[in-house]
Amino acid sequence: MDIVTGVDIGGSHISSALVNLTKNKIVPDTLCRKLVDSKAPAEEVIEQWSQCIQTSQKKGNISHSxxxxAIPAPFDYEKGICLIKDQDKFDLLYNKNIKDLLAEQLKIDRNEIAMQNDASCFMLGEMIVGAGKGFHQALGVTLGTGLGSAFATGSLIEDANLWNTPFKDSIAEEYISNRWFLNSYFEQSGQKLPGVKELAQRSQTDHLAKGLFIEFGDSLGQFIEVAIKKIDREPQVIILGGNIAKSNHLFLDATHAHLNKCNINIPIKIAELGELSAIYGAAGLWKC
Known part of the structure; x- marks a missing residue:
């Protein structure tokens, strides 16, 4: 069996699992998910990541793989150097070689580590075994702590790198991310919420919360319109992933309404694999 540890690193968590590349299946009972303080010192972050990876390997009764x-941009994926700064996450990892640090902590060779953009890995996983299966060209958008994007042509995944696209009076990520929701709600209500999940729970009785999801949906439609023009290729399907996508019933009608006005009739599908899509895709880097 060809077993790889697939790892998904986000702004507030890490998830890992063993993946059987021959069967395109996660090895049962090897999933580990751990909350991580992305503002902690580099050594502490690396240690927390390593603990999760080692937990998955122990669950699968292996000591090495x-x-x-999958990790957010900006990042030098080939060299393993983190270039993330001023994004409210990983500031103390800036300009550090993550491949070297992880290899040292896990006692493996740095050449046994493959890294790629989280949105690209999400798309690769969905194209292999998820919502993109059966389609040749797809645009993937991950909605969470940040805004990820990737374009798939078969199993070839390109980082669309649309997070900093000029949008309204700033960049796209300022309007299509967790922080837009939380900042907007705080500015208009004076209440701080821990996450979009809690905001979604309020939407049934809170008109402000409900309205913010509708506004977000319209912004997402505008972003998709801009994205298709920028990449200059029309996808057969748009796949939405990330934690915000779990609340799609609150905003997707507004997204479709904007796209219909622009005569964009591309189907939108929600990622089928949830947090596992990036894990499948990250492991799949060793197949490409």
Missing amino acids: RLGI
Whole structure:
């Protein structure tokens, strides 16, 4: 069996699992998910990541495997150097070689670590075994702590790198991310919420919360319109992933309404694999 540890690193968590590349299946009972303080010192973050990876490997009764890691941009994925700064996450990892640090902590060779953009890994996983299966060209958008994007042509995944696209009076990520929701709700209500999940729970009785999801949906439609023009290729399907996508019933009608006005009739599908899509895709880096 060809077993790889697939790893998904986000702004507030890490998830890992062993993946059987021959069967395109996660090895049962090897999933580990751990909350991580992305503002902690680099050594502490690396240690927390390593603990989760080692937990998955112990659950699968192995002591060593190659790693496929999905991690947000900007990042030098080939060299393993973190270039993230001023994004309210990983500031103390800036300009550090994550491949070297992880290899040292896990006692493996740095060449046994493959890294790629989290949105690209999400798309690769969905194209292999998820919502993109059966489609040749797809645009993937991850909605969470940040805004990820990738374009798939078969199993070839390109980082669309649309997070900093000029949008309204700033960039796209300022309007299509967790922080837009939480900042907007705080500015208009004076209440701080821990996450979009809690905001979604309020939407049934809170008109402000409900309205913010509708506004977000319209912004997402505008972003998709801009994205298709920028990449200059029309996808057969748009796949939405990330934690915000779990609340799609609150905003997707507004997204479709904007796209209909623009005569964009591309189907939108919600990622089928949830947090596992990036894990499958990260492991799949060793197949490409």
